[in-house]
Amino acid sequence: MDAIQLLNVSKTFGETAAVDDVSLTVPEGAVYGFIGPNGSGKTTTMRMILSIIYPDRGAIHVFGDELHGRCEQVGYLPEERGVYRRMAVRALLEFHGELRGGRNVTAEVNSWLARLDLAHCANQKVETLSKGMSQKVQFIAAIVPQPRLLILDEPFTGLDPVSAESIRAAILDLRRRGSTVILSTHDMSVAENLCDYIFMIFKGRKVLDGTLESIQQRYGNDTLRVAAEGGAAVMQGLPNVEKIRDLGHVQELRMALGCDPQEVLRALVARTRIASFAVTKPSLQDIFIRIAGNGAAEAQNA
């Protein structure tokens, strides 16, 4: 069964089309990554799935049922996080768990507190916790009791690597135990490594949807990954190279349509010493930038 079906969903705020005729199917048990620039419609789409706001047009089905209100099987961690800061951690988590699940969740709360290394502050007020600890508390509030569908809006923002790793492991564990996960992220490596499917929304419209492999397949083997003496500076003006993305020690070159990589290699050898040269599919970051516009790290090939 599909966890979520969006059928030609649109939502307008004033004159702005936040989501424009988007259709999407999220299979049960998948981790689905939502990517897109700020203000592209990710959060609006998530809020509509949660019935926090309603679409102007189209229909949304969650686990087969058309959504008309709250769904007790859905956990949600919003991007703009906030909890009652004067409540004790355990009391807060029990409140959120009981509000959604309708039953006592003390055992699950204790288990997750221990797992995310928060057991020692269970009786502390939330306002006394560090930002990272507070984010982990909010994550637990979203997953207790275990939801069939978990929606996480930017779950890794502001987390240190250790905390991010524990959240990543928790997400994968929840998937193993049957949860479907939707997460939005600006970190393309998270989308590439954690997500089974990727959905990109840009200016309210769906521009990418599928597995990483299928998305990369659409863009073909038009990318060269090169490490050479002199870095990006010596690569300026190479024939048949449309864009150079400087990653520091390595540069990604996007070739013109129909270009032979051997020609680029010959031109490069004539200019400098090559340390490595590989023909690859474009990275998700590159695809994102191709769709959404130039990033700061990308140099235009004149």
Added chain:
Amino acid sequence: MLRRILLVAKRDYLAAIRSKPFLFGLIVTPVLAGSGFIGIAVMKAKPDIAERRIAVIDRTRAVAPALAEAVEEKNRTDIFDKITGKQTEPRCTIEIVPGDDADPTAQRLALSDRARRHEIFAFLEIGRDALHAPQNASAEKLAPSFRVDYYGNTGGFDETRMWLSGPVNDAMRRTRLAQLGIDRAHFAEVLAPASMQSMSLLSRDVKTGQVTEAHKKNEAEIAIPISMMMLLAMMVLMSAGPMLGAVADDKQQRVFEMLLASAGPFELMSGKMLAAVALTLTSSLLYVAAAILVLQSMAMIGLAPFSVLPWFFIYMVADVLVMSSMSIAVGSACASPNDAQHLAMLVMAPTLVPLFLLAPIMQSPNGGLATVMSLTPPFTPLIMLMRQAMPGGVPAWQPWIGLVGVIAWSIGATWVAARIFRIGILVQGKTAKVSEMMRWAVRG
């Protein structure tokens, strides 16, 4: 749905009742509200009894001696507490000043300067023809020669002017009687005032036919309705008032979006309103119980308006529902608690307006203004309750019509508030204008 409403209500209620501001308010608010009564009690315990010297220009050249005599008589009889014998009012002394008919303005100026130097407290000028002033003419329309003018330096209610009013009139009457040739020995008998006792109406018990005798009215009978109205206003402001800032604060802390995944806006709002009602019931039960104990200890339990108490609680619940729903709606439309405070008057107006109208309503509790205001839903709880608690009460149909209006108003206010709340809590970064809130309420 009910489960989630109750869970939100329980959380908010426990959070509020354990908070220091609530406990502090529970004690301090009645003290502040009652500070006026305390002030009056303190002033009564330590009255200003410094002697007051009044200069009198008697242009009739006949009244002043009688005035001095009447003032002395009042000093002997009326300035002491009848039970304790302790002096409670200042003693007045009369200084008769010969009238300067050549330049009366200069004389008035000289006396005014003496009053400013506190050599005298005030001065009276009895007009040349004051003894023969036209009957039924108001002071504003009388020529100065027919008037008695009081010149003083105190603003507002001048107690001394009121104090002198009796002796001045007494002196004028005594002088007129003397001019009519009546023997002075009869003056006291002729001028003796009749004392009027305010009594309640008699009533007959419908079942037993027994007639209940009238009883003497006392000041406490007026204090009870005012106290009940004040208590109701205080309860509503104490519980629903802080909700405005609290909701704006929760919104600023981004608490709502996470909750919205588990509970709908209407459930969240209903839970908060229920918590406000529970909070108000808790504190009002404490206050009412304390008031009953105080009345019992003062042997005044008979004054407790037990028949109106159920109405007190009904109106209180309705008023808290309206106030809290509006607080939640406006709070959700604000970007910060500070912005919310700027809109506080909008929410509190239904509670404050009846307080401003207290005096005219007290003067005529069954008059047109009082009746119309008490049947106007936003004001019904406070004004109808006060009218019901007053001696004589109100026609039996009025509280029920008022209640229907209040229930309809509560439902309407909650419905409108829910529509504003649903949108307001997701709008970040700016405070909505009143026109925007109205648009949200209409369009949803």
